Amino acid sequence: MxxxxxxxxxxxxxxxxxxxxxDLDRGRTTEADVDAQVAxxxxxxxxxxxxxxxxxxxxxxxxWQDHFRPLLQAADGLExxxxxxxxxTNTFYRAPKAxxxxxxxxxxxxxxSAAVPGPRVATxxxxxxxxxxxxxxxxxxxxxxxxxxxxxxxxxxxVLVEPFxxxxxxxxxxxxxxxxxxxxxxxLALWFPFSDAGPLLEQGAAELPVEGLGIDFYATHLDSxxxxxxxxxLAGVVDTRSxxxxxxxxxxxxxxxxxxxxxxxxxxxxxxxxxxxxxxVAREKxxxxxxxxxxx
Amino acid sequence: MKLLTHEIGSLAKPPxxxxxxxxxxxxxxxxxxxxxxxxxxxxxxxxxxxxSLERGSADPDDVALWSSRYCVRMQEAAGLDVIWDGExxxxxxxxxxxxxxxxxxxxxxxxxxxxxxxxxxxxVGPVSLAEPYHNAEFESLQPLAKARLKIPITGxxxxxxxxxxxxHIPKSGRLGAGYGRKQEVEARRELTLDIARxxxxxxxxxxxxxxxxxxxxxxxxxxxxxxxxDIFVExxxxxxxxxxxxxxxxxxxxxxxxxxxxxxxxxxxxxYCVGFANYDTRELGRSAAERPGYEVISKFRDLPYxxxxxxxxLDIHTDFVESPDLVRDRILYAVxxxxxxxxxxxxxxxGLRTRSWEVAYDKLxxxxxxxxxxxxxxGA
Numbered sequence: 244m245x246x247x248x249x250x251x252x253x254x255x256x257x258x259x260x261x262x263x264x265x266d267l268d269r270g271r272t273t274e275a276d277v278d279a280q281v282a283x284x285x286x287x288x289x290x291x292x293x294x295x296x297x298x299x300x301x302x303x304x305x306x307w308q309d310h311f312r313p314l315l316q317a318a319d320g321l322e323x324x325x326x327x328x329x330x331x332t333n334t335f336y337r338a339p340k341a342x343x344x345x346x347x348x349x350x351x352x353x354x355x356s357a358a359v360p361g362p363r364v365a366t367x368x369x370x371x372x373x374x375x376x377x378x379x380x381x382x383x384x385x386x387x388x389x390x391x392x393x394x395x396x397x398x399x400x401x402v403l404v405e406p407f408x409x410x411x412x413x414x415x416x417x418x419x420x421x422x423x424x425x426x427x428x429x430x431l432a433l434w435f436p437f438s439d440a441g442p443l444l445e446q447g448a449a450e451l452p453v454e455g456l457g458i459d460f461y462a463t464h465l466d467s468x469x470x471x472x473x474x475x476x477l478a479g480v481v482d483t484r485s486x487x488x489x490x491x492x493x494x495x496x497x498x499x500x501x502x503x504x505x506x507x508x509x510x511x512x513x514x515x516x517x518x519x520x521x522x523x524v525a526r527e528k529x530x531x532x533x534x535x536x537x538x539x
Numbered sequence: 540m541k542l543l544t545h546e547i548g549s550l551a552k553p554p555x556x557x558x559x560x561x562x563x564x565x566x567x568x569x570x571x572x573x574x575x576x577x578x579x580x581x582x583x584x585x586x587x588x589x590x591s592l593e594r595g596s597a598d599p600d601d602v603a604l605w606s607s608r609y610c611v612r613m614q615e616a617a618g619l620d621v622i623w624d625g626e627x628x629x630x631x632x633x634x635x636x637x638x639x640x641x642x643x644x645x646x647x648x649x650x651x652x653x654x655x656x657x658x659x660x661x662x663v664g665p666v667s668l669a670e671p672y673h674n675a676e677f678e679s680l681q682p683l684a685k686a687r688l689k690i691p692i693t694g695x696x697x698x699x700x701x702x703x704x705x706x707h708i709p710k711s712g713r714l715g716a717g718y719g720r721k722q723e724v725e726a727r728r729e730l731t732l733d734i735a736r737x738x739x740x741x742x743x744x745x746x747x748x749x750x751x752x753x754x755x756x757x758x759x760x761x762x763x764x765x766x767x768x769d770i771f772v773e774x775x776x777x778x779x780x781x782x783x784x785x786x787x788x789x790x791x792x793x794x795x796x797x798x799x800x801x802x803x804x805x806x807x808x809x810x811y812c813v814g815f816a817n818y819d820t821r822e823l824g825r826s827a828a829e830r831p832g833y834e835v836i837s838k839f840r841d842l843p844y845x846x847x848x849x850x851x852x853l854d855i856h857t858d859f860v861e862s863p864d865l866v867r868d869r870i871l872y873a874v875x876x877x878x879x880x881x882x883x884x885x886x887x888x889x890g891l892r893t894r895s896w897e898v899a900y901d902k903l904x905x906x907x908x909x910x911x912x913x914x915x916x917x918g919a
Binding site (some may be wrong): 255256258261264265267268269271278294296308311322325326327331332333335336337460461463464466477480487493494496497500518519520521522523524 | 601646647648651652685700701710711713716717760763794861
């Protein structure tokens, strides 16, 4: 059993960055001051990940206002729509809105991807999530928006976050063609945060053309995992909707249960973005994640 | 035909309040702000505030009281019929309530959206009221306000769903165990009803004892979980049942279809103040096709206990100032759907705290002016 640990998705801003961005909105500070605080936050986050012994590093997406915003701002034919609740959290995002044929002319601005000193995990929205609520097909979003963005990502693994498919009662088949359109580049994983992935797995999600699958095990039963799963299983074992920090021994024992089901490659990850807890809680959760990896 | 206009709750805190509270030095523009708005909306004796700000000796609590007076006069100057003080003396709608409750511990800051955040706490034990937490506001506003007062108070379900729950949800044993939705819902029910009975209701009773006649129970989190709407309804009923006061609720930024039929059982609610403008177009027009943001309002019309609809006509997430004509058309469309103007009040989608005072004031003035235009047509 090979066990890794890392943390895809959006990381919470520190109290100092919270204040800096608030001040920026109110004209009380400058972009340069916020940039400096973002850089400080990124360095601190890298240190926390390194101290925890995580295998892939993230910059925490600290400049991203939500999972879609930089894409919506950079692409032609897309703009921000209504402020919309993100699943059952009290955090909101601007829903994608299509105003024409979407197209992204190249990679996202480098401001949206800070350098990290080691192998990297990056995160982008899944084609289905980006297309949801627009009249654009997920495949068109993949080919015309996500593929150009992906071309600029230098990462060991790119996690495509898909929060909606399971909640919509959709089928993994809706992801097959769009994900195929993104292949031939970085290794991809599909991540189903805050969702019972059981129905998707029953319908063949394990056969999708991706390297890894991310499953929230606070919402999904262990028995839903196919015996002998031959993909990298991003096991969502850190509950980012809870302020309670995980017991590393319990998490390590759970990794053992996954191995007993014949899962050979396991990555211990959060079950969603860590931004749903505060910076202080997230730091402790990452430390526990590292301890669980070491104990597994 | 008179249509009642009111604010929903929060307004931005002025720079002279924020900086004073943070112990920061004020600059000339902050003092100009206090001087200009004091003149503009007619705050009696505001020169006293300006002088204390200039001296650098202002007490933060006194400054908050001044800010409260400014917001009262700003809303009255804009022409609103029913007002509050923009929640100037509260830290924030969630944090203020939690700070006056027993049974919670802070867990840090979490993003709401973009560069907006809120403090989030965890329920760690049985909930109770530490002290009534709106009495001081109400007592200071009673002699001051010329318009009618409506007290906004954060509701039990929103407090519960915006909190972590370390008291009712098991701390271990959930991983991969199929810890079901049923258990999660039951945990939420226990926490929510605990808050309704032991925090909200005694706070309401204290306000009514002081003479409150209209209390708005804010529930922006009400539709967070589709399968918990019965908990929201039950908690509202538990909070207000048998109390002698006009109770309304405020809902915003939700798929409002979700509330039906659950709120058919919320008969103690005499008014729903609901945000719609955020979903609407900015084009003029009074047909259903031209008012897509208001598609759901017929469901509020058909509730068996015939509540008033507080119609949200201002998008609070943008500096775009709605024209009076646009406000008028939104109102007239709603009146047409309801068939009874007495069941329509006019308000913003939500509190205007994310807008500057300049924008908030312009929007509120446009809302009042648009309401007058609608009244003129209805009276014709």
